Amino acid sequence: MKEAEQNRSANGGLSFSVPLLIFVLLFVLSSAVLVGVFARAASISQQAEALNDGVQLCRNAAEVYRSTGDLRQTAALLGGEPGSTQLAYDKELCLTTEAGAVYLLTLSQRVDGDLHAGTFTVCTAGGDEVFTLTEELFLPEVGQ
Amino acid sequence: MNRKRFRIGSVAILFAVIVLCVAIFAVLTVVTARSDLRTAEQYSAHVQAIGRCRSEANRWLAQMDALIVSGSLSPENLPANTRLEGSQISASLHAGNVTLTARLELLPGNTYRITRWTVTTDWEEDLGGDWLRP
Numbered sequence: 001m002k003e004a005e006q007n008r009s010a011n012g013g014l015s016f017s018v019p020l021l022i023f024v025l026l027f028v029l030s031s032a033v034l035v036g037v038f039a040r041a042a043s044i045s046q047q048a049e050a051l052n053d054g055v056q057l058c059r060n061a062a063e064v065y066r067s068t069g070d071l072r073q074t075a076a077l078l079g080g081e082p083g084s085t086q087l088a089y090d091k092e093l094c095l096t097t098e099a100g101a102v103y104l105l106t107l108s109q110r111v112d113g114d115l116h117a118g119t120f121t122v123c124t125a126g127g128d129e130v131f132t133l134t135e136e137l138f139l140p141e142v143g144q
Numbered sequence: 145m146n147r148k149r150f151r152i153g154s155v156a157i158l159f160a161v162i163v164l165c166v167a168i169f170a171v172l173t174v175v176t177a178r179s180d181l182r183t184a185e186q187y188s189a190h191v192q193a194i195g196r197c198r199s200e201a202n203r204w205l206a207q208m209d210a211l212i213v214s215g216s217l218s219p220e221n222l223p224a225n226t227r228l229e230g231s232q233i234s235a236s237l238h239a240g241n242v243t244l245t246a247r248l249e250l251l252p253g254n255t256y257r258i259t260r261w262t263v264t265t266d267w268e269e270d271l272g273g274d275w276l277r278p
Contacts, residue, residue, distance in 0.1 A: 023156055030163045037170040044177035051184040055191050062195065115206050117199070131188055136199035138206040 050103075053093060054122035054130030057105050062135040065118040069139045071109040074118070078105075101125045114140045193240030194263060200237045201244045201261070208233060208248060208256075215254050234260070241266040 065074045076082040079095045085108065088101035098104070106121045117136045123129050204223060211217045219228050226235040233256075234247040247260035 023159075027159055027163070030167075034163070034166050034170050037167075037174060041170070041173040041177040044174070044181050048177065048181040048184040051181070051188055055184070055188045059191055066198075113206070114209070115203065133192060133195050134199060135195055136202045138202040138209065140209060 050124060050130050053089075053103060055133075057089060057093065057103060057122050058120040058131050058133035061105060061107065061120040062118065062133050065107075065120070065135055066137060069116055069137050071107055071118060075107060103130070114138055189240065190242070190265070193242040196239035197237055197242045197244045197263065200239060201235075201246055204235055204237060204246065205258075212248075212250065212256050213254055217250075232259075 061074060061078060064077050065071065068074050068077065071085075072083045075084045075087065078087055080087045085106060086098075087105045087107070088096050088098045089103045089105065090096040090100055091102045093103070102125055104123045104125065106123070108119045108121075110117045110119070115136055116139050117134055119132065119134045121129060121132045204226070207223050208217075208226075211221065217228075217233075222228060222233075223235070225237065226233060231250040232247060233250065234245070237244045237246070242263060242265050244263050245260060246258070248256045249259045250256050
């Protein structure tokens with residue numbers, strides 16, 4: 001009699017815990033899926049933000065280059081050392097040191113006769129290229 | 145017999161509603177993020193198109209400068225998309241949906257003056273409807 005009561009009690013506990021376990025499992029699974037979806041959304045947002053920042057930095061540098069036509073002056077006007085070919089920016093797009101850099105703007109120039117082509121490339125600190133912009137200028141020599 | 149029974153029905157419904165709400169928020173977050181990325185990509189493509197158009201126009205100007213300064217300007221050796229009308233030389237250069245219209249005025253002594261240098265964008269109204277597109 002006592003044994004039968006114990007069996008019944010054990011069966012009752014099992015029948016109680018199985019749906020509870022399934023319920024907890026489903027909840028954990030759905031939570032994991034949702035966390036994954038949110039993580040994906042965060043990743044896409046970060047990508048969009050980096051692209052916007054990259055475009056802004058390149059466009060700014062290209063406009064300065066258009067007004068000067070000289071890479072050395074462009075670097076100086078952007079706040080770097082005159083003649084420097086790489087500028088580091090933080091998340092707020094303020095000039096910083098390479099140690100605290102989020103973005104690296106690389107300036108390069110190719111001169112072909114009177115055509116000066118400035119290329120501006122923004123990479124993340126990790127080295128992933130974000131955006132590149134090339135601005136070609138016709139700058140005839142003075143007196144020509 | 146005094147057995148306690150735990151009812152998980154109401155708790156399950158509550159959690160299901162919570163999970164459903166969070167799932168809706170998650171989908172909306174992804175849709176918004178994708179929309180932001182698409183806008184950023186369109187903007188970057190537009191900026192690159194303007195850069196390409198300006199670069200092409202500068203190359204065209206270099207060609208025209210060489211022809212004018214050397215005195216060898218004639219309708220036969222004009223670059224493509226270039227028109228010579230009297231003392232006016234004009235060209236329309238395209239890159240993507242961006243058009244740069246340039247015009248030069250020939251002056252005596254194999255010199256010239258730039259009289260027009262305008263960038264315009266062909267724009268079409270985005271009526272939406274494809275906001276779920278990846």
